[in-house]
Amino acid sequence: MSESSSFDSLMTITKRPPIVMVEGQGSWLTDSTGKRYLDFIQGWAVNSLGHAPSVISQAISSQAARLISPSPAFYNQQAICLAVLLTANSCFERVFFANSGAEANEGAIKLARKWGSLHKAGAYEIITMVNGFHGRTLATMSASGKPHWQELFEPKVPGFVKVALNELEAVRAAISERTVAIMLEPVQGEAGVIPASQSFLQGLRQLADEYKLLLIFDEVQAGMRRLGTLFAYQQAGIEPDIMTLGKGIGGGVPLAALLAKEAVCCFEPGDQGGTYNGNPLMAAVGCAVLETMLQPGFLEQVRERGAQLANGLRKLSTRRGLGEVRGNGLLLALALPAANGDAIAEAARDLGLLINAARPDTLRLMPALNVSEDEVELCLTLLDQVFAQSL
Numbered sequence: 001m002s003e004s005s006s007f008d009s010l011m012t013i014t015k016r017p018p019i020v021m022v023e024g025q026g027s028w029l030t031d032s033t034g035k036r037y038l039d040f041i042q043g044w045a046v047n048s049l050g051h052a053p054s055v056i057s058q059a060i061s062s063q064a065a066r067l068i069s070p071s072p073a074f075y076n077q078q079a080i081c082l083a084v085l086l087t088a089n090s091c092f093e094r095v096f097f098a099n100s101g102a103e104a105n106e107g108a109i110k111l112a113r114k115w116g117s118l119h120k121a122g123a124y125e126i127i128t129m130v131n132g133f134h135g136r137t138l139a140t141m142s143a144s145g146k147p148h149w150q151e152l153f154e155p156k157v158p159g160f161v162k163v164a165l166n167e168l169e170a171v172r173a174a175i176s177e178r179t180v181a182i183m184l185e186p187v188q189g190e191a192g193v194i195p196a197s198q199s200f201l202q203g204l205r206q207l208a209d210e211y212k213l214l215l216i217f218d219e220v221q222a223g224m225r226r227l228g229t230l231f232a233y234q235q236a237g238i239e240p241d242i243m244t245l246g247k248g249i250g251g252g253v254p255l256a257a258l259l260a261k262e263a264v265c266c267f268e269p270g271d272q273g274g275t276y277n278g279n280p281l282m283a284a285v286g287c288a289v290l291e292t293m294l295q296p297g298f299l300e301q302v303r304e305r306g307a308q309l310a311n312g313l314r315k316l317s318t319r320r321g322l323g324e325v326r327g328n329g330l331l332l333a334l335a336l337p338a339a340n341g342d343a344i345a346e347a348a349r350d351l352g353l354l355i356n357a358a359r360p361d362t363l364r365l366m367p368a369l370n371v372s373e374d375e376v377e378l379c380l381t382l383l384d385q386v387f388a389q390s391l
């Protein structure tokens with residue numbers, strides 16, 4: 001059977017080119033024809049250390065030979081190690097491990113609702129942001145503010161009130177006796193890399209304190225050094241009550257986490273769980289990834305490559321008459337003057353560069369956090385060639 005005739009045995013969940021990827025090393029992906037691509041998508045900001053880093057393959061092979069899953073009914077050393085590392089390096093005291101960002105966010109929603117039932121007379125409503133993205137389970141789709149999702153899979157899970165990002169007075173106006181929490185991405189990734197302003201985030205903390213609400217940061221995309229600092233909240237100088245992590249924490253394997261302050265941790269046995277949650281195989285990878293990110297020089301490397309890429313994109317934008325460069329660290333976006341992002345991403349792929357059009361008029365770049373200086377230069381050169389062809 002040819003490769004293309006067997007594509008149909010997979011459900012259609014996204015538009016995909018007829019390309020089968022077979023190998024990855026660092027910033028490079030290779031398809032089944034042997035064509036190589038410089039990968040500035042990295043599994044949608046997932047492969048924080050690039051493709052197939054030796055720290056991950058070693059963690060997987062040694063852990064797989066030792067213990068894969070004793071069940072969540074027992075403690076395991078790797079989950080404890082990762083929880084200790086996360087709590088020692090953040091403002092949180094407790095961790096629940098999940099398998100995807102959406103599942104971690106479901107956990108955050110459940111934790112907030114449980115806290116509301118215990119401490120806020122049954123308040124359950126969560127204020128979330130227009131254009132926000134929290135995942136594809138029914139509750140996280142309901143929490144998300146993607147305009148074209150409004151009609152999908154009705155009826156949605158109730159209890160989410162949407163307000164515009166960066167409009168503090170709109171958040172205040174949306175608060176009622178039913179409100180238990182405010183939940184947002186510190187940088188809206190899927191919306192096209194739209195940062196929440198520091199003053200907005202600080203204002204949300206004040207509002208949460210004033211009205212006794214929980215502040216929940218979804219750092220699934222922006223956390224784990226994607227913006228340089230280990231977590232995005234550290235850049236705003238405030239502490240959320242709950243934070244979720246995904247993507248980069250597993251460096252490519254299914255691992256996510258829900259972190260919370262002690263005072264918020266009100267789950268009781270039976271409230272939360274899952275067969276694979278906190279299994280040692282994934283947790284061993286999480287430890288290896290986080291230990292790597294905590295090594296001296298890692299933060300500086302992300303900042304330097306981020307500045308190099310952002311400066312290069314700004315020059316390219318000026319030279320080719322494009323739009324603004326948004327973002328921070330190695331989560332960057334280039335606004336386009338027209339809604340031709342998909343065509344630009346396709347032309348880039350033909351030249352051997354993988355970038356993503358987060359919106360029709362926005363290109364998003366999220367390379368491995370250990371991308372090299374030469375690879376960033378090559379990306380900029382290839383992008384310039386794409387625009388030379390397309391304009």
Ligand SMILES: Cc1ncc(COP(=O)(O)O)c(C=O)c1O
Nearest residue numbers: 100101102133134135220221246
């Ligand atoms: C901010 C944010 N939250 C949640 C998710 C969902 O994560 P997952 O696809 O692992 O369920 C994503 C995925 O892109 C995301 O960017």
